[in-house]
Amino acid sequence: MAGDPWRREEGKVPDGGGGRPSAGPGGPLRLRDWLVLQIESGSYEGLRWEDEGKTLFRIPWKHAAKQGYRARRDAALFRAWAIYKGKHLEGTDKEDPSTWKTRLRCALNKSVDFREVRERSQLDISNPYKVYQIVSDSAHGPGCWLHVRLFYGAELVREATARTAEGCRLGPRAAAADAAAERLLGPPREAQVRFPEPPPGARALRRLLPHLQRGLLLWAAPEGVFAKRRCRGRVYWRGPLAPHRARPNKLERERTCQLLDTRRFLEELQAHLQDGHPEPEYQIHLCFGEEYPGPPDQPQERLIMAHVEPIFARELLRYAKHHRHSAPGARPQAPHF
Structure with missing residues (x-):
């Protein structure tokens, strides 16, 4: 597809969420565990921990209409989650960054494991991001520690x-x-x-x-x-x-x-x-x-x-x-x- 940014732009899509990773005997990973793996992988630009205790993390949150937006970079995490959940089939489904982003946002908002820390989020800067707190069963399992x-x-x-x-x-x-x-x-x-x-x-x-x-x-x-x-x-x-x-x-x-x-x-x-x-x-x-x-x-x-x-x-x-x-x-x- 000539208009497909995933094929038009150079570089490789981070593969931290491509396909369905093995979750062991417990079955598919929960969003919390999946996200922790992506943060720790370092594969996504701007996705990182905000504190030493690894209870706060930052997700890049650039709007598609914002200057300098690049789908391959700025929608990579959202795309990976859609692939992992079986909502996007590579090579078959139409690339839809807006829908991917909405799906991850809804999943974060519905999950009892996360709380958006609005006072630390920055959405009006050139590289906007949201900050979330892991509030149950911390990144290392710190609910039972x-x-x-x-x-x-x-x-x-x-x-x-x-x-x-x-x-x-x-x-x-x-x-x-x-x-x-x-x-x-x-x-x-x-x-x-x-x-x-x-x-x-x-x-x-x-x-x-x-x-x-x-x-x-x-x-x-x-x-x-x-x-x-x-x-x-x-x-x-x-x-x-x-x-x-x-x-x-x-x-x-x-x-x-x-x-x-x-x-x-x-x-x-x-x-x-x-x-x-x-x-x-x-x-x-x-x-x-x-x-x-x-x-x-x-x-x-x-x-x-x-x-x-x-x-x-x-x-x-x-x-x-x-x-x-x-x-x-x-x-x-x-x-x-």
Whole structure:
């Protein structure tokens, strides 16, 4: 076709979305996962991450009537999505950049995984773009990520990020029986955050660790953050849903306990942004083997403590602070979920 810009212009169409890529046993990729692959590929000019945490990304958004518009470059991503979804058959269907762009825009707007960040989009410049935020199941899967800092007394002895949907297990190294079962059944699916070997002379720590052998399970789900105590040793906690603020809250053994509620966090974040209410609480403190908090005359440090942060909550609050500082005169808008 003589009027076909895809054949008239030089160069090769980026192939990040051409054809139907294999998505493994899960079937075709969701838009979120497909887009992340395209961003990471570097195949599309102007399509890139906007922040180090990879929760914001920029999509070139030039109108076909704008000066300097080139279909091969400026509609390449939209075309790739149409091909991937089976809405455009190369060599057979008419090239239709306007329709491709509309399809991707509608898909982004309908998806619960994205929110357009209008205050960061730039549509009136020579190379316009839109900015979107990934608001669920982040680019690396950061909806179920948990960041854990482990303390012996006041000393930070381990720091880890659990990146699995199954969460993580906090506890000592597996006993011989558990190790044998692992060899038979395969490694556990949850991440393992091991308690380090105590320093020489730390007799109280050495006495406590055997009572924590089966550890504590922690995981994040769309509804919030949950825990299940499996060890014989007692575990106490403090967090957004703790029933008591001034006295200890114990986790019952082999019973699932919700530590953070996502809906409540989002409601409190919205109240913070719109009405100046206090920041929502999202950090969770776990204390192993000793009551926490203790009497007022005792130091807050304990033999073993874990400070846990659900990364989705931390990043949303960080984004809210950034928005307030970058536009102090504007009335902040809460993210939409």
